Amino acid sequence: MQPTPGLHPATPAGPATLTLDGRGIATLAAELQRLEQQHHPQRTIAAIAGVPGSGKSTLARALCIHLNRAEPGSAALLELDGFHLSAEALQRRGESARKGAPHTFDALGYFKLLARAAQRGTTLETPVYDRACHEPVYSGRSEYRVIPQTRYILTEGNYLLLDELPWTAIDELASVRWYLETPAKQAEAWLVRRHMAVGRSIEEAHQRVAENDRLNAQRVNQHSRHADRVLQWPASTLDAWSADA
Secondary structure, three states: OOOOEOOOOOOOOOOEEEEOOOOHHHHHHHHHHHHHOOOOOEOEEEEEEOOOOOOHHHHHHHHHHHHHHHOOOOEEEEEHHHHEOOHHHHHHHOOHHHOOOHHHEOHHHHHHHHHHHHEOOOOEEOOEEEOOOOEEEOOOOHHHEEOOOOOEEEEEOOOOOEOOOOHHHHHHOOOEEEEEOOOHHHHHHHHHHHHHHOOOOHHHHHHHHHHHHHHHHHHHHHHEEOOOEEEEOOHHHHHHHHHHO
């Protein structure tokens, strides 16, 4: 797959856009099941990219639940956020204020584990980012365990479609690449809520978004390559989540 600037491939129609309404998750699950039936030597991997706060984790977990409800143990999560560098490492480097930028992840560790998870029959546990302690941890939860019967790996992260190394390595592993397109205003509102949930004041939360998250979103928007499909939350979902904020 050749890198192409922007989020859309060099075709007149561009990628198909799917609204994540009541049928959207089922449509994605069916797409993965069709790919799995092609009998590739590796597990079927769906990579989900998007700006910070776009709802990538929410989508991946909903899809994981859907697949595992039909076939227990068939799907597992592998999140880029589980590969944040530790707070100690960022402090040593003077990068604490930019936590969440591409260079503050262990990208090589992420791709190494994803490559292991891709091999059928392997068993492993994937790390998850704990927002209470602000560190990656091993939770022991079943959705983060890859077991021999796992057929689908759902991986998500802001930078999985970046047009630079090492991020382009996703092309060698992903069966399909999706981009979750969420309005910037909505994504930032969700980020503010997330920051406040871990103890920041509303002023501190807005400052964090302005000085860090927005820069990371710009990097995603300006340097992401095309996706196989663009995903969007329906207006009803955006309205409901805004009302909860």
